[in-house]
Amino acid sequence: xxxxxxxxxRDICQRGTSLTIQCQVDSQVTMMFWYRQQPGQxxxxxxxxxxxxxxxxxxGFVIDKFPISRPNLTFSTLTVSNMSPEDSSIYLxxxxxxxxxxxxxxxxxxxxxx
Amino acid sequence: xxxxNQSPQSMFIQEGEDVSMNCTxxxxxxxxxxxxxxxxxxxxxxxxxYKAGELTSNGRLTAQFGITRKDSFLNISASIPSDVGIYFCxxxxxxxxxxxxxxxxxxxxxP
Numbered sequence: 001x002x003x004x005x006x007x008x009x010r011d012i013c014q015r016g017t018s019l020t021i022q023c024q025v026d027s028q029v030t031m032m033f034w035y036r037q038q039p040g041q042x043x044x045x046x047x048x049x050x051x052x053x054x055x056x057x058x059x060g061f062v063i064d065k066f067p068i069s070r071p072n073l074t075f076s077t078l079t080v081s082n083m084s085p086e087d088s089s090i091y092l093x094x095x096x097x098x099x100x101x102x103x104x105x106x107x108x109x110x111x112x113x114x
Numbered sequence: 115x116x117x118x119n120q121s122p123q124s125m126f127i128q129e130g131e132d133v134s135m136n137c138t139x140x141x142x143x144x145x146x147x148x149x150x151x152x153x154x155x156x157x158x159x160x161x162x163x164y165k166a167g168e169l170t171s172n173g174r175l176t177a178q179f180g181i182t183r184k185d186s187f188l189n190i191s192a193s194i195p196s197d198v199g200i201y202f203c204x205x206x207x208x209x210x211x212x213x214x215x216x217x218x219x220x221x222x223x224x225p
Contacts, residue, residue, distance in 0.1 A: 006156075033212065042202060043157070043215045058212075092156050102147040102206065103213055105156030 001097045002027050006106030013083055013113050020079045021109045023093035028073035030096070033103060034066070037090040046091075049076045083113045120203050120216030127193055128224050135201060135219040136187040143205030146179050146186040147213070152199045160201075161188070193223050 003026040013019050023032065031050055035043040047055045047068055055068040069077045080087050090110050094103040120137045127133060137146070145164055149157035161172050163179035163186060170177055176189045190197055203216040 004156075009154075042217045045212050045214075048212060094156070097159070102145065102149075102159050102162050102204065104159070107154070108156045110154075 001104045002029060002095050004093060004095065004104060004106035006093055006109060008109055009107065010110040011112070013111065015084050015113055017083055018079055018081045019083065019111060020077050021091055021093075023076045023078070023106055025074045025095055030073070032070065032076045033094045034068065034076075034078045035092045035094060035105075037092060037108070039089070043092065046078070080111065083111075085113045087111065088113045118203060118205060118214055118216040120219060122219055123217065124220040124222070126222045126224065129193060129195060131193055133190040133193055133197075133221060134187060135203075136185065137203035137205075137216045138185045139205055140184070142183040142207065144183070144208050145206040146177070147204040147206070148175075148177050148186070148188045149202045149204060149215075150199045151202065151218075157202055190221075193221075195223050195225050197221060198223050 005024045007022050033048055034046040036046050037043050045058050046061045046066055047057045049055045049068050049070040051070045051073050065081055067079045090108045092105050092108045094105045097104050117140045118137055147162045148160045150160050151157040161170050161177040166179055166183045167181050168179040174191045178187055200218045200220050202218045204213045206213050
């Protein structure tokens with residue numbers, strides 16, 4: 001299955017600033033997914049990123065707060081904008097392992113907003 | 115949206131004991147998956163199930179896809195300390211191309 005490199009692995013940021021998280025895959029994939037995992041919680045899908053089109057956001061997530069880029073079939077970024085302490089979470093990118101075979105995940109970005 | 119109910123929320127067991135956890139859904143999934151997450155890492159796929167009634171093993175792990183397609187269980191036999199982590203069920207349906215997760219089962223194994 002695909003190997004995903006995600007960075008940064010962790011960061012501590014000041015409120016009001018923005019952080020861009022990068023996700024690099026070692027093979028071309030059609031869809032990339034961004035998840036948020038709040039402390040002690042499960043994973044919640046933020047958006048689905050297709051190359052060449054706008055990302056599709058889940059209910060409760062908006063493009064102004066979480067802009068996503070997908071410039072090619074191996075790379076995507078998620079920006080967490082105008083951060084507040086409530087944005088402190090682990091952010092994970094993932095890709096499909098083949099249709100209906102589940103996803104492979106990056107190791108995540110642990111974000112703390114102070 | 116689709117809801118996945120996973121239980122138990124946490125388990126504290128002695129090394130060597132067997133473990134069982136399960137997930138139920140309000141709607142049908144076409145694929146059930148079980149992941150394990152260790153601290154500082156993303157979830158890693160343990161077992162994927164594709165057919166109602168399917169029973170699949172991966173070493174000491176066994177998982178089943180429920181007949182109704184609305185539930186799945188994961189068993190771990192003869193637990194060892196490295197089984198510690200959070201186990202998530204997840205479901206995929208043909209209608210949605212995204213994966214939904216249960217709340218997780220936090221497993222602690224005492225040596």
